[in-house]
Amino acid sequence: MAYDLEFERPLSDIEKQIHGIERKGEKMKAEDRTQVRELRQRLDHRTDEIYRALTPWQRVQVARHKDRPYTHDYIKLMCDDFFELRGDRRHGDDRAILGGIASLDGKTVMILGNQKGRDTKEKVECNFGLAHAEGYRKAQRIMRQAERFHLPVVTLIDISGASPDLEAEQRGIAGAIAENLQVMAVLRTPVLAIVIGEGGSGGALGISVADRILMLEHAIYTVASPEAAASILWRDAAFASSAAEAMKITAPDLLELRLIEEIIPEPRGGAHHDHRAAADAVKAAILRNIGELERLPVEELLEHRYRRYRDIGAYTREPIGAASV
Amino acid sequence: MRDESRPALPVNGQNGLNGLNGRNGAHAEAATAATAATKALPRNLAVKCPNCRELLVGKDWEKNLRVCVRCGYHSRLSARERIELLFDDGSFEAFGSDLHSADPLSFVSRTQPYPAYLADYRARAGMDEAVVVGRAHMDGLPIVAAVMDSNFVGGSMGSVVGERVTQAIERAAEERVPLLIVATSGGARMQEGLFALMQMAKTAAALARLAERGVPFICLLTDPTTGGVWASFAALADVIVAEPGAMVGFAGPRVIEQFMHQRLPKDTATAEFALKHGMIDAVAHRRDVRPTLVRLLRMFGAARPA
Numbered sequence: 325m326a327y328d329l330e331f332e333r334p335l336s337d338i339e340k341q342i343h344g345i346e347r348k349g350e351k352m353k354a355e356d357r358t359q360v361r362e363l364r365q366r367l368d369h370r371t372d373e374i375y376r377a378l379t380p381w382q383r384v385q386v387a388r389h390k391d392r393p394y395t396h397d398y399i400k401l402m403c404d405d406f407f408e409l410r411g412d413r414r415h416g417d418d419r420a421i422l423g424g425i426a427s428l429d430g431k432t433v434m435i436l437g438n439q440k441g442r443d444t445k446e447k448v449e450c451n452f453g454l455a456h457a458e459g460y461r462k463a464q465r466i467m468r469q470a471e472r473f474h475l476p477v478v479t480l481i482d483i484s485g486a487s488p489d490l491e492a493e494q495r496g497i498a499g500a501i502a503e504n505l506q507v508m509a510v511l512r513t514p515v516l517a518i519v520i521g522e523g524g525s526g527g528a529l530g531i532s533v534a535d536r537i538l539m540l541e542h543a544i545y546t547v548a549s550p551e552a553a554a555s556i557l558w559r560d561a562a563f564a565s566s567a568a569e570a571m572k573i574t575a576p577d578l579l580e581l582r583l584i585e586e587i588i589p590e591p592r593g594g595a596h597h598d599h600r601a602a603a604d605a606v607k608a609a610i611l612r613n614i615g616e617l618e619r620l621p622v623e624e625l626l627e628h629r630y631r632r633y634r635d636i637g638a639y640t641r642e643p644i645g646a647a648s649v
Numbered sequence: 650m651r652d653e654s655r656p657a658l659p660v661n662g663q664n665g666l667n668g669l670n671g672r673n674g675a676h677a678e679a680a681t682a683a684t685a686a687t688k689a690l691p692r693n694l695a696v697k698c699p700n701c702r703e704l705l706v707g708k709d710w711e712k713n714l715r716v717c718v719r720c721g722y723h724s725r726l727s728a729r730e731r732i733e734l735l736f737d738d739g740s741f742e743a744f745g746s747d748l749h750s751a752d753p754l755s756f757v758s759r760t761q762p763y764p765a766y767l768a769d770y771r772a773r774a775g776m777d778e779a780v781v782v783g784r785a786h787m788d789g790l791p792i793v794a795a796v797m798d799s800n801f802v803g804g805s806m807g808s809v810v811g812e813r814v815t816q817a818i819e820r821a822a823e824e825r826v827p828l829l830i831v832a833t834s835g836g837a838r839m840q841e842g843l844f845a846l847m848q849m850a851k852t853a854a855a856l857a858r859l860a861e862r863g864v865p866f867i868c869l870l871t872d873p874t875t876g877g878v879w880a881s882f883a884a885l886a887d888v889i890v891a892e893p894g895a896m897v898g899f900a901g902p903r904v905i906e907q908f909m910h911q912r913l914p915k916d917t918a919t920a921e922f923a924l925k926h927g928m929i930d931a932v933a934h935r936r937d938v939r940p941t942l943v944r945l946l947r948m949f950g951a952a953r954p955a
């Protein structure tokens with residue numbers, strides 16, 4: 325996978341040099357081979373350097389990378405069996421949220437997540453990952469089924485936001501999300517949410533109320549997309565990078581703020597450089613966390629989940645700040 | 650999530666059965682509410698309707714509870730005005746008022762630091778946050794109430810709004826007293842980042858417990874109720890009533906038009922639209938709101954709690 329993001333320019337330059345030499349093919353000499361080896365080492369080293377120091381806005385680029393593994397990729401790579409459950413039984417089948425019953429190393433779970441779509445056809449089919457009310461209702465149906473059969477629920481979050489269109493309003497997108505928040509808060513089975521790419525706004529929250537929230541190393545989770553936040557805050561979406569900075573949306577920031585439980589490390593250069601390695605890491609995290617959560621009696625699990633959310637908030641006893649007027 | 654570009658639309662408050670029933674004995678109630686409100690609101694000699702631009706006599710404007718007599722526009726009220734209008738005289742007792750916003754992200758703004766921004770709003774809005782919660786009575790019936798105010802940072806929900814609303818929900822559950830929330834909000838408070846988003850989940854979790862106890866929850870949607878508040882506690886009420894013309898939607902009409910690149914029908918994302926599509930139970934003229942809520946409290950109150 326090539327380096328193609330703007331801040332990856334130094335990396336793509338090295339890649340170009342490597343390709344230039346390798347183009348010689350049969351005619352490559354011993355010294356060429358040595359040089360390629362050295363360049364590859366330099367590439368790895370520089371990649372680590374750059375990725376260690378990613379700015380929040382750069383992480384947004386990585387989280388949205390067009391080649392990043394999506395829910396469907398993870399399901400294919402992680403599950404030894406998967407049967408997709410389709411439709412909300414009321415209106416339709418939202419392709420922006422997909423889910424079903426799955427087997428992970430022989431363990432049955434309900435897995436569901438956001439699907440953005442890879443090629444144009446799939447992108448259009450799943451509305452670029454912008455989910456509709458029927459998607460949340462399908463998710464709810466799957467989660468209630470999980471509860472009935474005592475199966476843990478795993479959700480994979482990768483959505484910039486719920487669809488802001490007329491049909492979404494007509495079919496009650498707000499109510500569908502709200503209902504999921506309530507249902508998930510008291511679902512009598514373990515729930516694990518993993519932000520694999522973009523966690524955006526109520527659209528992400530609508531399938532991510534969980535006992536534990538994990539994030540991939542370069543994923544983001546935010547109250548609103550940086551562009552939307554910038555236009556709300558400063559009336560100009562061009563300040564998206566400032567908003568990304570200010571809102572503390574990266575995995576390390578959110579771990580430090582104790583709003584998530586764990587970070588899943590990504591392969592060198594981001595999950596899109598090695599889908600298999602990313603899927604292996606996610607799968608291992610799922611099995612370990614589900615194993616731990618399943619050891620808790622359900623009443624205890626629910627009490628912990630309630631406290632997890634009940635305790636989120638930052639207050640002071642006295643007002644802060646001095647008025648400027 | 651804030652989108653307040655479009656003025657509310659003219660409508661009349663009739664809606665099926667609810668409007669019909671509202672005629673019985675509702676007028677005395679409305680009169681009391683009207684007196685309470687006129688007492689509280691300062692008078693101007695003339696007022697220009699923000700919607701139709703008609704010049705109205707200040708006295709009439711106040712007597713009509715700041716609803717335009719010409720076009721039916723329901724102007725926005727502050728939490729204090731709402732409390733005067735809805736609850737029995739002097740019955741509102743606030744709690745949770747010692748909670749104030751912190752700045753958990755040390756939010757770096759291009760314009761003004763969050764603490765100073767809040768301080769300005771406190772000075773300007775005469776409120777310390779976008780919601781007040783407390784105990785109150787309506788026609789002698791005890792309730793726990795949360796009343797939002799769009800004058801404070803657009804009624805946005807941050808930690809304090811989420812916490813106060815949650816405290817109200819928990820108190821209603823503990824004391825088995827009906828919960829009333831008067832919603833108005835542009836959505837989540839950006840300056841508190843994910844802390845703000847998580848208040849949606851927090852309030853919804855508390856409401857799940859309230860529902861398990863069989864305590865009724867009524868929500869009044871006022872202009873505007875959008876974004877994270879509409880997509881969490883406001884949509885989870887047992888009965889949802891809205892004021893005419895109120896903007897009610899997940900995304901505001903402006904956001905939807907930008908996304909769809911097309912003009913939308915005029916009533917998109919309004920109370921009437923929400924009623925038509927089955928998202929709420931009634932649209933009630935401001936003068937009918939209090940009697941409507943009292944009727945509901947009486948009937949639900951007569952039911953046996955779980």
Ligand SMILES: [Zn+2]
Binds near residue numbers: 703722
């Ligand atoms: Zn008017």
